[in-house]
Structures are given as C-alpha cells and as structure tokens.
Amino acid sequence: MEIKKPTIKGIPYEEWKNNDYLEDMVRQLNENGTNVVVGCLDDLINWGRSNSLWPLTFATSCCGIEFMAVGAARYDFARFGFEVTRASPRQADMIMVAGTITHKMAPVLKRLYDQMADPKYVVAVGGCAICGGPFKKSYHVLQGVDKILPVDVYIPGCPPRPEALLYGMMQLQRKVKLEKFFGGVNRKQDKE
Amino acid sequence: MITIEPEKIHKALADLRSEGYDFLRSLTGMDWGEEGLGVVYHLGKTTTGENTVVKTATLNREHPELPSVCDLWKAAEFNEREVYDYFGIRFIGHPDMRRLYLREDWVGHPFRKDYDESLNPLRMTNEEPDDVTHHYEELPDGSVIKKREVIFDQDEYIINIGPQHPATHGVLRFRVSLEGEIIKKLDVHCGYIHRGIEKMCESLTYPQTLALTDRLDYLAAHHNRHALCMCIEKALGLEVSERVQYIRTIMDELQRIDSHLLFFSCLCMDLGALTAFFYGFRDREKILDIFEATTGGRLIQNYNTIGGVQADIAPDFVKKVKEFIAWLRPTLKEYHEVFTGNIIAHGRLDGVGVLSREDAISFGATGGTGRASGWACDVRKRHPYAMYSKVDFKEIIRTEGDCFARYMVRMDEIVESMNIIEQLIDNIPEGSFQEKTKAIIKLPEGSWYSAVEGSRGEFGVYLESRGDKYPYRLKFRSTGLPLVSIMDTVCRGAKIADLIAIGGTVDYVVPDIDR
Amino acid sequence: MFDFSIVTQWIHSLLTSFLPEEVAVFIECVAIGVCILLGYAIIAIIMIFMERKVCAAFQCRLGPMRVGPWGTIQVFADVFKMLIKEIIAIRHSDKFLYNLAPYIVILASILAFSCLPFSKGMEVLDFNVGIFFLMAASSIGVVGILLAGWSSNNKYSLIGAMRSGAQMISYELSTSLSLLTIIVLTDTMQFSEIVERQADGWFLFKGHIPAFIAFVIYLIAGNAEVNRGPFDLPEAESELTAGYHTEYSGMHFGLFYVAEFVNLFIIAGVAATIFLGGWMPLHIPGLDGFNTIMDYIPGFVWFFGKAFFVVWILMWFKWTFPRLRIDQILTLEWKYLVPIGLLNLLLMVIIVVFDLHF
Structure with a gap:
C-alpha cells in the first residue's frame, strides 16, 4: 500500500x-x-x-510568550489536539525550541531531548533557534539548534506570529503522516 | 564622576553609605584598556533622590583585585559576581566568588578587550553540580588567599528546579535544599539565556544596538528601547518633539498594562488557576492588536528610534486605545472576582515571602516588588522623563511586602496606567514623529546614564563613548537581577509551593536577568 | 422500570442449558470482566473528552475541533499514540516496583468501578458490605502512587508521592465519615439496597441538613482523594512538573492518566448513588402520575445523568480555584472537615433515633 x-x-x-x-x-x-x-x-x-502531538513546556525567551499565546484563547491550538502541554519530557511528543539556545543551555536541551520517549519531534521556533538570529555574533549563543538536534520543522520569525506557529505545527503533522512504523526505513541515512 | 584609588575605595564608599546613599543603582565592570580594569558605582539616596557616580580602577591585569562592597549593599553580591564573570576582577571579601552566567569551565573573561573567542568552543558535556564555592580573603600582610566553602552538604535533600521548569518563567535554575517541604536554602544559577548582548553592542553602531534592547525584557520592549534612545539623545543633545514624547509615554503605559496582564495570567497559572490565565491572555491580545496596527510587531515592536519613533501612529490608534480602556475597566473587576477575592488565593499569597523595606533597598529591588515593600521607587515620580511630569497619577505603594501586596500593586498600576493614557490620548499634539539625524551617529566622548520605569523596575542604561560610532561600553541595569537576588532571603523558611508564588509575584523575566 | 437482571438471568439459563454449571459461571465471569474493561475504557475516553471540552468552554476556547466532528475522536488519536509510544526504562530505578505501580493504580480503580450499580439489576459486585468494599478497594490506589514515586528515583516524584500519601489517607477519613452518615440513615451497606430505599425520595432530600452537609463534605473530600484541582498537589504541574508520574512515559503514564479520570467518575458515581438516588428516577411522594412518567426513563440514563452532573461540578471546581498548599490541605481536613463530619454523624444519629427524617 x-x-x-x-x-x-x-x-x-x-x-x-x-x-x-x-x-x-x-x-x-x-x-x-x-x-x-x-x-x-x-x-x-x-x-x-x-x-496528538503533545508539546513539552519549554521556552527560553521571547518566542515562549508567543507559544503561550498560541495556547491561549484567541489562537487555541487545542483545536488540533496539541493542548496537553506536558511539563515532563517523558510524556511529551515534540519539543518546541522557542528561543535562544546558549552554550550553557545546549547540553541541557540535548539532555531534555534524550529524555523524551520515541517518537519525538523537534520544531525550531524563531530566528535564534534556527541560526542564532540577531545574536549570531555572540560568544555564548548556539548558531542554530540543528547543530545539536535533528530538527523537523523550522518556523522563522522574531518571534513568529501565532499563525506561523500553527502553520508550522500543521507542517509537522503532514510530516508525521509520512512514516512507517512496521518495516521499512523512514529516512535514508547518509554514509558517514 | 569621582575617581578613587582602589586602596581607598571601600572606605570612601562606606562613608557615602553612611551619608545616606543606601541604593546601589548599578555596578558596572569596565575595561579601560591602558587605564586598567575597574568598576563604576551608581549610587542613589532614597530619601532625597540625589545621585552620585564613583569609579575605581586597578592596573593589574593578571590578578585584578578590588575590595567587595557586599557588606554595604546586598545588591553588590550578584553584581560583583557578574563583574568577576565578565572581567575577572576578584572581589576581596565577597562570600561567593563563582561565575554568575558562564559555565565554571569557561576560559577567560569575555568582556575584556583582549578576550580570545576561539578558546571557548561549544561544550556539550553536562555541568556537574558540585555545590562548592570559594572566596578571597586578604591576610594582614597584604597577600590574598583563596578559601573553599561548601554551599550544600552531602546529606542535604536538594532538589533542582529548572532550567526547564514550568514555574521558573524561562530558563532560570534554583537549587533548593529542603527539609520536608520547607526551604532551608536556595542557590540561584543564572546564565542559561546569557546572550552577551552588552558585548555584542560594543561592535554595533548606535541604531543597531537598539534592536537588541527589545529582546532583553520582551515584556518591557518599549521601556528598554525608550531608555537607550533617551540615553543616546542625551549624549547627542537632541530634543525630540512633543508628539514623540506623547506617543512614547502612551506606548510605555500600554506596554506596562500588557506586561501586568501577563503577570496576572502567569501568577494564576503558577498557582493552579488555569482559567484566569486564559482571561489575561484574551485581554492582552487586544493590546497586541493596537501595537500591531501602529508598529507592525506584536511582542517585539522595534518602535522607538534615535530622535523619534519608527512610524506615525495608526489612524485609528486613538479610537482603539479608548475602546480598549473602556473595555478593560470592567474586565479588571472580573479578574478580582475570579482570583483576588478567592479564599485560596488569599491563603496562598497573604503573608508569604515578606521582603522588608530595608532589604528591598539594599538589594535594589525596584518596581512593583520594591513598592509593595513600602519603598517609593517609581522612576516616573523620582526622575520624571517624557510626559510623566505633566500627568497626574498616583504611585501605588503598599507596606506589607508580601506576595499579596506585590500582586495588588501591579493590579492597581494597571488602573493608574489607564489614567495616564486617558489624560494624554486626546491631546497628542501635531508635529513630526522623527527628528532628522545623521546617517552615521557618533557620540562625543563621555559617559551617560539614563533610566526609565520598566514593567518590573528601574531599567537603566549606562553608556560610555570614546567618540566612535560604536559604544565603548554599554551596560543595561537589569530589572530582574536584583529580583532574583532577593529569592534566597525571601524564600528561607517558606514551603516549596510558596517558592512558586514568590517567583510569580516577584515577576522576573529571565532574558533580562542574563542579558 | 426495566430490570436488567432479566437479561443476565436469561444468559445464565441459556448457558447452563448446554454447559455444566461451573463452566457457565466461568464463561460469565470472563464475559463480565471483558465488559467491565470495555466500559472502563469507554468511560475514560468520554471523561477525557468531556474534560477538554468543559475546560475549553470555561476558558473562552473551543477545545478539540479538527479530529472528527467537533473533535469527538480526538481522544482515540491520543490513545493510538499512547499505545505505541516508547516506555522508557529508567536507570537506578527499582524496575519491578516501577513497572508494577501503574497496574496497582489501575487495578484499584477497576475494582472500585465494578462496584457501581449502573442500572436496575446491572450491578457486578453487589453484596452486603458494598460501600465498605468500595472504600477498601479504592484506597489501594495510594499504594500504587507511593510506589511510583519511590521507585522512579526522582526527587520530584518522591515529593509528589509523599504529598499524595498524606493527602489521600487523610481525606479517606472524611469520605468515609460522610458515607457513614448516610449508612446510619439506610442501615445497609449494599448498593442495590441503598438505591431501592430512595424510591420515595433521594437521601439528599430525605436526610435533612446532615445529608446535605455530608454531600458537600463528600464532594470536597472526594475531589481531594482523586488528586484533582484544587487539590492536585501530588502532580502540581507548576511545582513538581508532573509529580509522582514524572518519569513514566507511554502507556504507563497513560494508565495513570486514565485512572485519574475514571476515579473522578467513580467519586461522582458514588455520590450519585448514595446521595442522588443512583438509577432511581426522581420520585415525589404523592404525585403518582409524575412518578410513572419518570419511570419510563431508563435507569442507566438517570445514573449517568446524575454522575456526569457531579463530574461537571467537580470540573467546575478544578478550573476555577487556585491550588492549595500542603499545610492548608491538611488543615482543611483535620481542623475542619473531620470535626464537622463527626458532629454531622452525631446529628444524623439523633435524627434517626428520634425518627425525625422524612
């Protein structure tokens, strides 16, 4: 099929x-x-x-407030079934990296990701999480979370509008629909 | 500005302290290159509002040492750790000389002009909590020794709250020693969102630096940018038009309402009343609509510029603001019905986390937190800027100093902000919204400090220029750093659930602490 | 009123007609077990969906909308996801107890669930100490929670478990006292009997003031016993991330999650049975025509209607009030609810002895 x-x-x-x-x-x-x-x-x-993508309550800076706004009354991501934000990484399905990731935070973020149960997805929200954003030149900012985590969806913006967040979440839904649980590989691994 | 030798600085500052300078507004580390490494102290008198600036410098770059002023102002505790972190200046007599923001295994000190960035690649090893600190003591013969000190014993029950925790409002980390549910000691770890904004500013032109201020305390984006614009305008000697002053003041107050609504929402969520959280956010969206129509941004607006504002106000701005105020007044009553009057809310907030007035001043905890402890610290009243000298408003002061007072101060400030806006909104004068400035802005040599009342305290900008198009040093007086530094004092003896209530009412924003 | 026991008896006679008695009983037991599990799952799904929609309505939101019409099959999506989600084995945890804990919680919940009389003749466990059994069975759950907290090797979990231990055991006292008040009135502990005695009026109305006080105490204490807001300290999200089930993932967490919701239903179901007449229709003595019309409405509609009404009230509490602190929770129980409950019991005894009730 x-x-x-x-x-x-x-x-x-x-x-x-x-x-x-x-x-x-x-x-x-x-x-x-x-x-x-x-x-x-x-x-x-x-x-x-x-x-049923349950996000982890994780936010480091400005984008986190927009993430809260998406959950709140006007935008309400509960409509899509995302509303059960879990505070414990074990129970979350995806991590929205909302905000700048600094050098001190990077190992913590990696650890959070490792603590999550499979299947898990990563959404990079905002310029800082995608590439360092306005803080690209800083000595203490990670230049994009894709350096440490496999990112599924990037949502640009500084911070992205709630509509953009919803669009990104729907893109993630589309991507999740393209998976094989029984047999077959999902992704061709590059030879290293 | 008075310059004092490092040997005499402690004595001189102690004299100033006994003269009545009880408020250490800001403590800025400096690298003057040839003239050595040093510190600039901004002092204030809470009684008369007088200010003075003292600076000192040491020429020893290898082992720079200065006496600590922790014994005079408690605010120095965190600020001196920050200076140690940035510049490597050791403060003799400081009880806890660890790095404040960067990892313990960080090499070098980033704010020194000769810092080599290649020494610090991304380290992906987990930081092991060792809970050991050290301090420097001067022996009678003048030599300095390093002493080890244990923060938490092996057999203490320590829980780690943060960096990823729903109630820390970002990536702050507390290590808390518990006895049952009672907090014995609390150790704050900052720096998980330390973005090095001040350092970055040193290589950006003045208009470029403005962009970063919005991202400091994103709930006071207007205030932060206002402060920096004021400081640069002061240095340039630029007068902005009255129209700009009106717009800036109205925007500041709208931003304050926005921030306080978010405070209400988050406090309710932390205390478990989730429905109230949604009410606050529902109403906040209306302010964001107004912002969006005029500035194009929701959370971060990038609105103020040097000499004016980015764009003129939207045509229906006045109408929208009036509608919003007419709508918020009855809605606030609803908030009080849902949450303030609730007996459980009273039980959780009354008498919890009391901060005395002396401590508030000594820690420099300004804003709603200071005013709840009875300290009249509103910059809008003490050192009026923009239109604040011409409007009539009340400074909300309560004397209890507990969580409920902090909560009520902010709720009442929403009403005052609405009063201010109502006085201004109808008489915005005609005029240009932007003064002409040069394409490349160069400031004369010198240093300036200007402050505004941010959403959660005094937000100050200290600017030192050497005549270049880049600032030589740009320091932001964080509103949040004094607020987290009170946490240990306030939380001792409280329960772990109270920690959440205290953190919620003190209302810090973490990127503003870490900068 | 349709008596469901006609159906069960017919099945029994059908089976015994061609099977030996023992085999027939065995088959019936298995069938009933399957039915209970099925019913349990359905109730859980309904409850979760209801919770989401009710809280959305309180918060000016819509709640799930996209999966199925009005989001009705949202919960099924969650279930499918949860079933295939990885179950993480934690290092340095007590493996056996760690894996056992969710099953103890769910077992206690199912045992209590099977005591409820859903309709006339539709009781699974119905014997002369029914209430006693229900209280005993439901209190096993606290063992599971304590084990979960202890075996996870996580400090948040441990604090959460200790809180829930203190809280659930304390509030058990108040629930029992308020139930005891009604037992004084009914002089039976059998659920079917209790419901039958309410044919001429529900105990909430028959029992005067003490029954009403007992009802209020029961709602408060019951809410606290299932760790729901404003008493959700053991899993206080903003304090302990997820409390005793912080380390649980996948279906193990799902079991805790489901048990929490069904326990709420059980509390509501018991309240409906004891105070609001269970499946017994609303009867007003003297109005025979009215009573006959009411009898046409089937018993399980009455039962579920009442139970979900109580559930709705408890959800209203949860989404309105802030959370209490641990010392405040224990103060409320030991300084207020228990003394009031004891006095209330005394009052009820006086009423019964002097035959003052309706």
Whole structure:
C-alpha cells in the first residue's frame, strides 16, 4: 500500500509551500513498498500520532510568550489536539525550541531531548533557534539548534506570529503522516 | 564622576553609605584598556533622590583585585559576581566568588578587550553540580588567599528546579535544599539565556544596538528601547518633539498594562488557576492588536528610534486605545472576582515571602516588588522623563511586602496606567514623529546614564563613548537581577509551593536577568 | 422500570442449558470482566473528552475541533499514540516496583468501578458490605502512587508521592465519615439496597441538613482523594512538573492518566448513588402520575445523568480555584472537615433515633 500525499483538513494541497520536499519523501518511502495490512495499520498509527502531538513546556525567551499565546484563547491550538502541554519530557511528543539556545543551555536541551520517549519531534521556533538570529555574533549563543538536534520543522520569525506557529505545527503533522512504523526505513541515512 | 584609588575605595564608599546613599543603582565592570580594569558605582539616596557616580580602577591585569562592597549593599553580591564573570576582577571579601552566567569551565573573561573567542568552543558535556564555592580573603600582610566553602552538604535533600521548569518563567535554575517541604536554602544559577548582548553592542553602531534592547525584557520592549534612545539623545543633545514624547509615554503605559496582564495570567497559572490565565491572555491580545496596527510587531515592536519613533501612529490608534480602556475597566473587576477575592488565593499569597523595606533597598529591588515593600521607587515620580511630569497619577505603594501586596500593586498600576493614557490620548499634539539625524551617529566622548520605569523596575542604561560610532561600553541595569537576588532571603523558611508564588509575584523575566 | 437482571438471568439459563454449571459461571465471569474493561475504557475516553471540552468552554476556547466532528475522536488519536509510544526504562530505578505501580493504580480503580450499580439489576459486585468494599478497594490506589514515586528515583516524584500519601489517607477519613452518615440513615451497606430505599425520595432530600452537609463534605473530600484541582498537589504541574508520574512515559503514564479520570467518575458515581438516588428516577411522594412518567426513563440514563452532573461540578471546581498548599490541605481536613463530619454523624444519629427524617 502506498503512502499518500499528506493533506490537512480544510487546506487545499496546492497551498502548502513545501510540497516537492514532502513528495520526494513519499517517493523514497514508496520505493520499497509495503503490504496492504501493515500499510493500513501504519496509516492508523500515523493518524493517531499526527493528531496528538503533545508539546513539552519549554521556552527560553521571547518566542515562549508567543507559544503561550498560541495556547491561549484567541489562537487555541487545542483545536488540533496539541493542548496537553506536558511539563515532563517523558510524556511529551515534540519539543518546541522557542528561543535562544546558549552554550550553557545546549547540553541541557540535548539532555531534555534524550529524555523524551520515541517518537519525538523537534520544531525550531524563531530566528535564534534556527541560526542564532540577531545574536549570531555572540560568544555564548548556539548558531542554530540543528547543530545539536535533528530538527523537523523550522518556523522563522522574531518571534513568529501565532499563525506561523500553527502553520508550522500543521507542517509537522503532514510530516508525521509520512512514516512507517512496521518495516521499512523512514529516512535514508547518509554514509558517514 | 569621582575617581578613587582602589586602596581607598571601600572606605570612601562606606562613608557615602553612611551619608545616606543606601541604593546601589548599578555596578558596572569596565575595561579601560591602558587605564586598567575597574568598576563604576551608581549610587542613589532614597530619601532625597540625589545621585552620585564613583569609579575605581586597578592596573593589574593578571590578578585584578578590588575590595567587595557586599557588606554595604546586598545588591553588590550578584553584581560583583557578574563583574568577576565578565572581567575577572576578584572581589576581596565577597562570600561567593563563582561565575554568575558562564559555565565554571569557561576560559577567560569575555568582556575584556583582549578576550580570545576561539578558546571557548561549544561544550556539550553536562555541568556537574558540585555545590562548592570559594572566596578571597586578604591576610594582614597584604597577600590574598583563596578559601573553599561548601554551599550544600552531602546529606542535604536538594532538589533542582529548572532550567526547564514550568514555574521558573524561562530558563532560570534554583537549587533548593529542603527539609520536608520547607526551604532551608536556595542557590540561584543564572546564565542559561546569557546572550552577551552588552558585548555584542560594543561592535554595533548606535541604531543597531537598539534592536537588541527589545529582546532583553520582551515584556518591557518599549521601556528598554525608550531608555537607550533617551540615553543616546542625551549624549547627542537632541530634543525630540512633543508628539514623540506623547506617543512614547502612551506606548510605555500600554506596554506596562500588557506586561501586568501577563503577570496576572502567569501568577494564576503558577498557582493552579488555569482559567484566569486564559482571561489575561484574551485581554492582552487586544493590546497586541493596537501595537500591531501602529508598529507592525506584536511582542517585539522595534518602535522607538534615535530622535523619534519608527512610524506615525495608526489612524485609528486613538479610537482603539479608548475602546480598549473602556473595555478593560470592567474586565479588571472580573479578574478580582475570579482570583483576588478567592479564599485560596488569599491563603496562598497573604503573608508569604515578606521582603522588608530595608532589604528591598539594599538589594535594589525596584518596581512593583520594591513598592509593595513600602519603598517609593517609581522612576516616573523620582526622575520624571517624557510626559510623566505633566500627568497626574498616583504611585501605588503598599507596606506589607508580601506576595499579596506585590500582586495588588501591579493590579492597581494597571488602573493608574489607564489614567495616564486617558489624560494624554486626546491631546497628542501635531508635529513630526522623527527628528532628522545623521546617517552615521557618533557620540562625543563621555559617559551617560539614563533610566526609565520598566514593567518590573528601574531599567537603566549606562553608556560610555570614546567618540566612535560604536559604544565603548554599554551596560543595561537589569530589572530582574536584583529580583532574583532577593529569592534566597525571601524564600528561607517558606514551603516549596510558596517558592512558586514568590517567583510569580516577584515577576522576573529571565532574558533580562542574563542579558 | 426495566430490570436488567432479566437479561443476565436469561444468559445464565441459556448457558447452563448446554454447559455444566461451573463452566457457565466461568464463561460469565470472563464475559463480565471483558465488559467491565470495555466500559472502563469507554468511560475514560468520554471523561477525557468531556474534560477538554468543559475546560475549553470555561476558558473562552473551543477545545478539540479538527479530529472528527467537533473533535469527538480526538481522544482515540491520543490513545493510538499512547499505545505505541516508547516506555522508557529508567536507570537506578527499582524496575519491578516501577513497572508494577501503574497496574496497582489501575487495578484499584477497576475494582472500585465494578462496584457501581449502573442500572436496575446491572450491578457486578453487589453484596452486603458494598460501600465498605468500595472504600477498601479504592484506597489501594495510594499504594500504587507511593510506589511510583519511590521507585522512579526522582526527587520530584518522591515529593509528589509523599504529598499524595498524606493527602489521600487523610481525606479517606472524611469520605468515609460522610458515607457513614448516610449508612446510619439506610442501615445497609449494599448498593442495590441503598438505591431501592430512595424510591420515595433521594437521601439528599430525605436526610435533612446532615445529608446535605455530608454531600458537600463528600464532594470536597472526594475531589481531594482523586488528586484533582484544587487539590492536585501530588502532580502540581507548576511545582513538581508532573509529580509522582514524572518519569513514566507511554502507556504507563497513560494508565495513570486514565485512572485519574475514571476515579473522578467513580467519586461522582458514588455520590450519585448514595446521595442522588443512583438509577432511581426522581420520585415525589404523592404525585403518582409524575412518578410513572419518570419511570419510563431508563435507569442507566438517570445514573449517568446524575454522575456526569457531579463530574461537571467537580470540573467546575478544578478550573476555577487556585491550588492549595500542603499545610492548608491538611488543615482543611483535620481542623475542619473531620470535626464537622463527626458532629454531622452525631446529628444524623439523633435524627434517626428520634425518627425525625422524612
């Protein structure tokens, strides 16, 4: 059974900005093929996972306030099933790296990531988490969390608007839908 | 500015202290290059509001040593640790000479002009908590020895709160020694969001430095930027138009309401009343709409510029602000019904975490925290700037010094802020919103200090220029650093749940502490 | 009123007609066990969904909206995710106890759950010391929580577990006292009997003031016993990150999570049974026509209607009040609720002895 193109309710497929990237992922995953029963189970699991992404309450600076605003009444990410923010990394599904990561914080963040249970996803929120942002020249700021963690979705902005955060979360949902739980590799590892 | 030899500095400062200079406003480390490493002390009298600036410098770059003033002002404790961290100046007699922000295994001191950045690559090893500190003591013969001291014993029950913890409001870390649920001792670890803003400013032009101030205390973005703009304008001798003064004042007050609403939300969330959290955020969005229409930013607005503001106010600004105020007044009553009147809220806040007036002054804990302890420290009243001398408003002061007083001071300040805005909003004069400035701004040689009342205390900017287009040293008086330094004093003997209530009402913002 | 025991008896006679008695009973036991687990899971899912929607409504939000119509199948998505989430083995933890703890909690919860009389003739465990058994079974849960906190090798967990130990054991006293007040009135501990005695009016109305006081105490103490806000100290999110289950991930955490919600339902169900008449319709003595109409509404509708009403009240509490502090919680129990409960019991005894009740 083939993995289909990831869609999100209410938004036309063409309006997403990164379709070719995901289509490439779909093509790679479909190369090996899966049998129908297992494929159905995969679909069910991916549906569950993508609709129940519980974020870790983690924020270091300005973006954290926007993260709270997304949870609050006007934007309300509970609509997507994200509202159960867990304070314990063991119970969270994704970590939103909202804010600057400094050299002192980097090992702590890595440790938090290691403490999370699989499957786990990382969203880099804001310029600081993506590349250091306005603090690129600082002696104590990590130049992007992708140096220490595998990042799934980048949400640019300083800080990103709540709408951008929601868009990023939906992109993560689309990406989660392209996974194989039974058999098959999800990602081709680069030879090192 | 008085310059005093390092040998006499302690005596001179002790004299000033007994003269009535009881408020150590700011303690700035300096690297003057040829003239050595030193410290600038900004002192204030709380009784008369007089200010004085004292500086001292030592020529020894290898082992710079200065006497500590911890015994005179408690505020020096954290500030001297900061200076030690940045410049490597050892303070003799300071009880706890650890680094404040950087890791213990950091090589060198980043704020020195000869600092080599390549010595400190990213270290991914976990920091082991050793709970040992050291201090320097001067022996009678003049030699200095290093003494080890244990902060927590082996058999103490220590829990670690933070850096990732829902109630620390960011990445602050406390190590707390407990006896059952009662806090015996608390040790603050800062620096998890130390971004080196002051150091970065030294290589940025003046208009560029403005961008970073918004990110210090993002809930007082306007205030911070206002302070730096004022300081640069003071140095340039630039007068801004009355229209700009009005706009800046209104924006400052809106920002204060925004910050205090967020304070209310977060305090309620920390105490477990989640619904009130959503109420606060719901109303805060309305201010953000007003900000957005005029400045284009929600949380970080980048609005003030040198000599004015970025853009003129939006056409419906006045109408929107009036609507908002008309809407917030009854809503505040709702807040009081939901949370303030609640018996559990009273039980959690009344008489918890009492900070005495003397301690507040000695630690320099300004803002709502200081005013709740009976210290009239509002910069808007003491040293009026912008339009504050022309508007009529009350400085909210309570004398209890407990969590409830801190909470009520802020809730009442929302009302005062609304009064200020109402007085100004109808008479914004015509005029230009931006004075003409040169493309490249160079300041004359000298040093300036200016302060505004931020959302959570006095936010000061100390600027030293050597005639360049870059500042030689730019120091921000953090509003949050004095607030965390009171935590140990206030929390001892309280329960661990009280720590959360105290942290919530003291209302620090961590990026502002770490800078 | 439809008596569910007709169905069970028919099944029993059907099975015994071609099977020996022992085998038939065995099959019935297994079937009932499966039914209970199924019912337990369904109640848990309904409760979680209700909690999300109710709190969203209080907070001017919408709550889950995107998964299924009005977000109705949101919880299923959570369940699928939780089932395949990794269960982390913690180093330096007491492996056996660490893995055992969630099952003790869920076991206690299921045992208590199976005591509830859902409808007429639809009781699973119904014997002459029913209330006593329910109290005993539900108090096993505290052992699981203590073990979870102790075996995780985490200081937050340990503090959370100690708090919950102190809190749950204390509040057990108040719940028992308030239940005892009603038992004085009914002179039986059997659930089906208690419900039958309320045919001419619920105990909340029959028992005068003491029944009402007992009801209020029961709601407060019951809320505290299931560690729900404003008494959610053991897992106080802003203090102890997640309290006793900080280190649990995947389905182990899911079991704690589910048990918390079903325990709330059990508390509400017991309150509905003891004070509000369980599956017994609203009867007003003297109005026979009204009573007959009420009887047409099936018993389980009455039961679930009452139980969810109480659940809703408790959720209202949770989302309105700030959290108490540990010393305040114990003060409330030992200085106020227990003495009031004891006096209340005395008052009820006087009323019963002098036959002053309706």
